Amino acid sequence: MTPRTPLISAGLLVYRYVDCAEPRDVEVLIVHPGGPLWARKDDGAWSIPKGLVEPDEDHLPAARREFAEELGQNPPDGAVIALGEVRLKSGKRVVAFAVEGTLDVSDVVSNTFEMPWPPRSGRLQRFPEVDRAQWSTPDDARRKLNPAQAGLVDRLVDALRAETR
Numbered sequence: 001m002t003p004r005t006p007l008i009s010a011g012l013l014v015y016r017y018v019d020c021a022e023p024r025d026v027e028v029l030i031v032h033p034g035g036p037l038w039a040r041k042d043d044g045a046w047s048i049p050k051g052l053v054e055p056d057e058d059h060l061p062a063a064r065r066e067f068a069e070e071l072g073q074n075p076p077d078g079a080v081i082a083l084g085e086v087r088l089k090s091g092k093r094v095v096a097f098a099v100e101g102t103l104d105v106s107d108v109v110s111n112t113f114e115m116p117w118p119p120r121s122g123r124l125q126r127f128p129e130v131d132r133a134q135w136s137t138p139d140d141a142r143r144k145l146n147p148a149q150a151g152l153v154d155r156l157v158d159a160l161r162a163e164t165r
Contacts, residue, residue, distance in 0.1 A: 007091075010063035011050025012075050013083065013098040013152055015160075016135065026160060027135040028153060029103060030144060031070060034110060034131035036117055046144040048152065049130070050094055059095045070130045072109030076101020083155045086148045094149065098156045105133040 014029040030046045032038065038045055051066030053059060060080065067075040076099050083096040110130040117125040138157055142150040 008053045008059075008093045008095060009050045010053050010059040010066065011048040011094055011096045011149075011152075012063040012067045013048045013096055013156055014067075014076060014101045014103060015098055015156060016100060016102055026157065027137055028141045028156065029105070029133060030136050030141050031108075031130040031133045034128035035113070035115065036127070038131075043143050044145070044147060046141075047146055048094075048096060048149055049133075050096070053095075060097055063095070063097050069111045071103070071133060073103060073107065075099065076103070081156065081159050083152050083159075086151055088146065088148045094152075096149075096152045098152075098159070103133070105135065108133045 015026050016029075017025055018027055019025050029049070031049050032042075032046050049067045049070045050063065051069065053062040064075045067073075078099050078101060081098040083098055085093055085095045087093050108130060110128040112126045112128050114124045114126050116123065117127075136144060138153050141153045145153065
């Protein structure tokens with residue numbers, strides 16, 4: 001039996017400066033997964049917009065595609081910061097990039113998925129992949145994000161500090 005290759009997702013961590021151009025004054029865009037399994041979960045449940053990389057697809061175009069699918073808006077253009085890779089408890093690998101931009105979080109329209117709900121009912125219901133998005137300070141984002149993804153915020157802040165030196 002051959003070992004399974006871990007799934008790879010690519011994501012985009014969008015950031016914006018608030019008040020002045022200092023890394024401590026940055027906010028990041030995070031998303032909450034939709035569907036009944038996540039409805040009452042908050043801290044540790046949020047994510048960066050991300051999704052599976054198709055075979056033979058480059059990571060950055062996949063991250064940009066998934067951003068548009070999950071938020072219903074094109075990702076911002078601009079200089080991209082490679083944030084590297086993290087591994088989730090499930091074994092899935094997430095390759096992430098950051099880009100500066102703005103987005104109206106009240107205008108999020110996500111793609112959807114189907115699942116049987118309620119359990120054992122035999123009925124399929126459709127739910128949004130992302131039910132909401134918000135701008136968060138790095139500290140709030142670290143608390144709300146899936147623990148493996150929280151380190152991406154640290155990498156972004158470190159990269160922004162290095163740019164200002």
